[in-house]
């Protein structure tokens with residue numbers, strides 16, 4: 001058996017977990033199927049400029065996460081964005097105060113990347129199966145962490161890993177489409193971010209130029225889960241309808257000159273009972289971490305990864 005732990009998934013939960021293990025002196029490898037780290041903290045470049053297509057912003061209440069965020073701020077990677085969004089309800093629009101929302105000038109992915117900078121992360125390395133032992137693609141390790149949405153973890157788990165399989169099968173997830181819309185110029189009244197209530201298509205629209213701080217004429221719209229569910233097979237085909245809905249909502253005179261639609265099949269855990277623990281760790285040596293263990297937030301995923309990393313470090317010490 002090989003020493004150490006394999007963490008599958010280099011989203012914020014996997015990276016936070018691997019950091020804890022590494023700082024406790026436990027050998028750890030992170031395997032990520034994507035070309036880059038970050039997972040749903042996804043910033044994709046369009047003509048060299050990143051736009052956030054996954055998480056829209058961060059909120060912070062955990063004191064230890066606040067320290068991490070202050071570190072990102074000191075490095076120039078994160079900044080306080082706004083505590084005031086607007087909410088559209090049919091024809092009415094009102095301001096609503098809320099918690100401070102943090103944004104990242106280089107995109108939220110840069111934050112996960114910074115947290116994972118000294119860790120052995122292999123990208124373009126999809127794991128195909130996790131078996132009893134535990135094994136990862138046939139090789140045995142002291143423990144394996146699956147830091148990803150439950151349905152993705154379920155597809156990897158051997159049926160003999162009953163406890164982990166039962167845990168992921170309890171999770172319910174909903175989809176979202178996220179559309180980047182680049183306009184010829186900024187022709188909207190300042191609004192930062194808008195919750196769109198009771199709309200057949202839109203749930204959130206954010207001013208990505210304001211969020212990023214470069215004042216680019218870029219909006220990012222998220223759809224409702226019901227609309228996304230109907231368009232999962234052909235997300236790009238939904239682009240014109242999403243664009244028209246955003247123009248109608250904000251009374252924009254110009255059409256977008258570039259529209260890109262990203263599909264999140266597993267965007268957010270969909271309600272249900274809040275789990276009593278912030279992670280899963282069982283006698284088979286399988287750990288599960290992510291935002292399914294609480295509110296669907298970056299902070300939840302980070303905390304889940306951190307807590308699982310600490311629990312594993314205690315077990316393996």
Ligand SMILES: Cc1cc2nc3c(=O)[nH]c(=O)nc-3n(C[C@H](O)[C@H](O)[C@H](O)COP(=O)(O)OP(=O)(O)OC[C@H]3O[C@@H](n4cnc5c(N)ncnc54)[C@H](O)[C@@H]3O)c2cc1C
Nearest residue numbers: 009011012013033039040055056057127290291297298301
């Ligand atoms: C559209 C959208 C809007 C959101 N808005 C907000 C918001 O405003 N504020 C907020 O706090 N949160 C928001 N969230 C939630 C936030 O993005 C997540 O809570 C957080 O990023 C989850 O991190 P994670 O590490 O648990 O999972 P993920 O980021 O999903 O990471 C899982 C990783 O596992 C990898 N993986 C999967 N299968 C394999 C495999 N077989 N082998 C190797 N790697 C694999 C994936 O490629 C991925 O990188 C939003 C999410 C979405 C999708």
